[in-house]
Amino acid sequence: ACLADCFCAAAIFIDDICWKKKGPLSNGRMGPWVIQKALIKVRIHDMTSTCTKNDQKKNKNTTLMIVGSVLLSSSVFVNLLLLLITYLMYRSFRSRDSKLSRLVQINQVTGMRTFTYQELHKATYGFKEELGRGSFGRVYKGVLGSEETNFVAVKVLATRTGESEKEFEREVSAIGQTNHKNLVELLGFCNEGQHRLLVYEFMSNGTLADFLFCASRPSWYRRIEIVCDVARGLSYLHEDCTRHIIHCDIKPQNILLDGSLIAKISDLGLAKLLKANQTRTTTGVRGTRGYLAPE
Structure with missing residues (x-):
């Protein structure tokens, strides 16, 4: 188990119990009264560096995913905002042109x-x-x-x-x-x-x-x-x-x-x-509040 663990530096045995120790090791004792047995792992190559690189790679991938998600969301929001602004401007120009057209028609008909x-x-x-x-x-x-x-x-x-x-x-x-x-x-x-x-x-x-x-x-x-x-x-x-x-x-x-x-x-x-042949109509309350014209 200690060999497979990148962070395990030693294994301590007492009877049938094993404890894994991380480096750096300290406070060790050696003597005839010590009943524990310590097995120190000697690294053939730098396993910690490999583990650290793997962790860094995972963190980098996670960061890239987060940044990508934020950029994608921002892009969608900006596009929707531009579409909304374009639509509102179109409605505004169309409404203004319609009003101007109506007033021009009135002016042409009445000569005012x-x-x-x-x-x-x-x-x-x-x-x-x-x-x-x-x-x-x-x-x-x-x-x-x-x-x-x-x-x-x-x-x-x-x-x-x-x-x-x-x-x-x-x-x-x-x-x-x-x-x-x-x-x-x-x-x-x-x-x-x-x-x-x-x-x-x-x-x-x-x-x-x-x-x-x-x-x-x-x-x-x-x-x-x-x-x-x-x-x-x-x-x-x-x-x-x-x-x-x-x-x-x-x-x-x-x-x-x-x-x-x-x-x-x-x-x-x-x-x-009213229209040309219209003789009746319905309308909401208009004019002065609390007063209804005899019409």
Whole structure:
């Protein structure tokens, strides 16, 4: 057994019991009183070196396997990451191209003007005079061109989100297909980078909500005229448009009055567009929370 063991240096016998000893050997005694017998192994060649080399070879193979596994896993992870990044970039470019294509189509069909952000920033004097605000953005007073009387209302939509993006496309698409004296006219839009703005005709007398509760209350005759204006606008949206439109958020804050106190419907960002022969539709709750428009 000791001969086959690379690390055995000697075998000690006491009666029928044998102990193997590793080198270096120490504390040996020799004398007539010693009853143990020691057999010292003399090496013909360096067995320890051979064993050590074998162990080193095994350790080296194990290390190579571990390194290979780590490199393979890292390579697979990097490839998957590159595929994911490529897919996300493809989706992003495809979505952007699709949106640009839709807006180009709208622009071609309606003939609306496309503004740059710099033009509208200058027209509103740096978005200085705020006319109002809603859930998706704010409205500012501006002047187009050199004439100081050519006022417009510029609606700046909030930071680009899924809902505000849909509202922008719906409003441009819906109003771009309409032409009625009781609807606020959309003059153009801006879709530049993260900026999305809508340019409307300016309504000098503000909202119906403010008009009803101002210091000089409107007469009942004037109120009836306003109601008839709103009814004519809704009738046009529901019946006479190329594509029927359900406003979904009719309320005094979305009825504006021009200089002649003619009422006009605004804010079609939540509108529902119907198909040519469609007479009924279902929709989730839209518009102001806790309020459902009579439509």
